[in-house]
Amino acid sequence: MQLSVTLLAAARGSSLLAERFDDDRPLDSAGWDDVRRAAPGLAPLAAAELRYCSPTPRSRATGDALGLTPLIQPALRDCDMGRWRGHTLGEVTAVEPAAVDAWLRDPCSAPHGGEPLMAFIARIGEWLDTRPAQDGTRIVAVAEPAVVRAALVYVLKAPPPSYWNIDVGPLSAATVTGHRGRWSLRFAGGPS
Template sequence: MSVRVSLVAAARSSALLAERFDDDRPLDHAGWREVQLAAHTLVGLGAAELRYCSPAPRSRATGDALGFAPLLQPALRDCDMGRWRGMTLSEVAAREPAGVDTWLADPSSAPHGGESLLAFISRIGGWLDTRPVRDGALVAVAEPAVVRAALVYAINAPPSAYWNIDVRPLSTVTITGLPGRWSLSIEAVPR
């Protein structure tokens, strides 16, 4: 018996260069448009027995717009970025360059006073490992950072791999398995 977990990255709430740590802004116009254009390819995921979303406004709005009627899961919240919350990476780098360097190099550090990358990955992994273990499917809409953390945990990659995973808005990834034994599932595009 295994569970199939499809993770959908929330639609965007700003342009890439304006992305902010622990962003709580709703979907922007472009994000709504992207959901409308992608809905036909994602709506089938709503047939999952369990449907979740992170508490971020853009995740909730994405799940609702796709017709998932997702349950809010506080464990799927974005990484707690402490005093860097609401700032862009370039703003933080201008104010605390040494802090950014430490944060990028050491996954156990939290120079911002929030959650370390290691703690974030472990929290998301803990959520995965507590999903119902039975043959079935679930879908979760969450911030791209949450999807990256889930992938690092699922394939048991080193925390530094987090920085090498690019998760675009409305992209999906599926992992299957049991608590502590996850596999990345890549599906062929129907021809």
């Protein structure tokens, strides 16, 4: 059974410098403008048989603005950042530099009291592996950039620290094809 899952990063809800861990802010005005500009190019995603989104306000708003009417998937929530939730990386680093260093170096650590990176990647991989669909089904999921990064690490069977080297910008899309335990990253375009 071969599925096609397009993971679309939600539009932004704040500037990159103001991003906070486990942020529930809605789309900001720049995010809405970005969605309007990107909508024509993303219109083919509405043809997907199954359409999902993470529970964040900006993921839901992005999906709705693109006409996807996505079903909220709690499993696509961002990484649980425990007591760091709502703070920027700079704020946390200023108070807990050793904890931030441990968190960035060890994917099994959770100095914030939340979810370790390894558990986050596994949760997103489990969601991907359990999509109820028939052969050829197209799926789209609008989620936070962290969720897209975690999915790509899982799909590529990459070492967990590679998570930090994947840059997922707002409204960027990645498509994976395959089935449980056997996924491939697919790039669009080019000659057929």
